[in-house]
Amino acid sequence: MRGPHLGVLCIALLCAAAAQSSAAPPGAGAALYLEGRLPDGRPLQAIGPNGVVARGADAACVNCHRRSGLGSREGDITVPPLTAAYLFRDGATNAADAALAHPPGTTPRSFAYTPETLLQTLVSGVRPDGRSLRAPMPHYVLDATAGRALTDYLASLGVAPAPGVGADEIVFATIVTPDAEPVAREAMLTVLRAYFATQAEAAAARRDEARPNGVAPYRATRRWRLQVWALSGPATDWQRQLGDYQAQDPAFALLSGMAGRDWAPVHAFCEQARVPCLFPNVDLPVVAEQDFYPLYYSRGVLLEAELLRARAAGVRRFVQLYRRDDIGLAAANALRAHAAGVVVEDRVLPAAATTLQARATQLAHALDGIGAEAATLLWLRGDDLRALGNPPPGRILASGLMAGLDDAPLPARWRARTEFAYPLDLPARRALRMRFPLAWLKAHDIPVTALRVQSDSWLACDILAGILEHVGDAYVPEYLVERLETMLGRRLSDGYYPRLGLAPGQRFASKGGALVRLAEDGTVVPVVDWLVP
């Protein structure tokens, strides 16, 4: 049974409970909204349309109204915003408030909720104006204590000013770690600076248009300002440095960024400081899809490990080569994790050798005695590939990202026999899409020095610009991430990637990759066009 009958019953219970309502512990509202946990620890219970019951996390408001409380839209279904500014004042006032987000599809209400009528609505499924809440909005079993915790929480949503958002500008930061490769780092910074300069010009032009008639400048005309947060010293100190940067001159979001081996402290900072971290140039991201704020293009070398494992499904023995201090270590561990019942032998090279001769000696030693039945897996950079001597007799697999993709300097004897993981779209298939970043680079007089970094950095800016068009006035960090979750899949052209897409609980936008060989002349020869492991 649904609607008024149950509602009346519940309101009666509610009133009884109200008499003995006690204050909920701090954080109780957040636990209810985000995790579906009632103040007394029991799971929240939702009675959905048609009597479908959901409990606990499955019943939590965040599933639909999202972390920002600004709602969402799926097909024809609009989930309205729930922040205090919407609920506790009438719709006409809302609609006139330019400082509020007005997500597409929301219709202003003609009345304001009070904490009491809100609770009644949630319990009965009928609004104060007599209209029933439509599917998929459930109604809830809530007592007055839970109701108070919830309304207090809703009142707190969207109240704190977003960091890095000023009257005329919005601040973004990009991170460079001390172990970032210098050419790549400069390539990224050049792209970001050029993008920001162009955006600032366009924003100034739009502001000037808005001023003559006294119209308040729409926030979307704010100038983007770029900060470069250069980290130094050991990785263990980076999170502290990032906290200092954020305290001094806060950023609304981190954009792009250049990693070397270690990105985990940046990831941890973003999650803990609640700063969106959008699409850094990192080949070893942190896999923690329950985290909210960091978003990545792909799982990088961890994806490669799964691609190679899937490609070599029949192989019973792997020998993996990597340097002790490089990201191949994590990739090798990922491969082993996906190779239950298979022999996986790691031949670990010492931390960076300097001379070609030293590398050659180390590699010859590591490759010694590998039998024909084993697949050799190279988690090696170009400097090491150049120093390779005789190939082993069996199958050879390699990381394309670490090797330098199309430019991998693989000796001739290895070329015909080595299959690379290639977690990007194949050159022939991406050629049309790549015209966008290439034309942009050309228009900005930027020579191609590290195309993947340049294209991915440009793409991060382009994605951000596109999303901000759809954020309206709602400069809320969580809302930025939520819009990305919803809208990323609608872009038409994503540079190196055949398609990008996110969703709640999805933090890696590109899910698969190709397997390729490299011909003598550098042509990429597809072995498998696209594989999602």
Place this chain on the structure above:
Amino acid sequence: MPVAARSSRRWLLPCLAVIAGAFLSLAACVVRADEPEAADPHAHHRAMLAQQVRRSEVAYALPNVRVVRQDGKAMSLADALGDDRVVVVNFIYTTCTTICPLSSQVFSQFQAKLGAARGRVHLVSFSIDPEQDTPARLVEYAKKFHAGPNWDHYTGAIEASIAVQRGFDAYRGDKMNHGPLTLLRAAHGKDWVRLDGFASADDLLAAYQDLVARH
């Protein structure tokens, strides 16, 4: 691709009967008399349509593509849909938090309500986010909704997924844009009964019984 579409009024009768009888399924059959909302009449209209279950009968020419079942077995779409059971189709993705849990709950209830007829009905859920929804993730998802042996989940290459959605006129360009939809077919070669909107388990049961009675 809809080849022939004719809407049917037959649906109204069982609906009214149910309402008169037991005040059940109210939500699914009747457009609620909501207050008009001034600012965006179209949004309101769209939302009303989403509430109503609209029924039509359509002959779909389905594409010849391969799909992959939750156990990893690849097969043609025709094989996935075509044995002598009645087939009931919906579209989901496993990280969807708004609509899909409800659709899957409804399948779960429907499966229970079928009782002894359960073995004669094949429930089929196609993922519309196939690159994310690997067979392993589908198994996990199916478990969450207590999917029995007659309820399969399918994924596949992205092109195949889009082709299947297009085949059922359900493709809206992006996974985040899909609406609630259920399709039923009495047997191979028959037309599909299409239910747009949040159909309840009782709606599905009524549609199934109607289908069997007419077949």
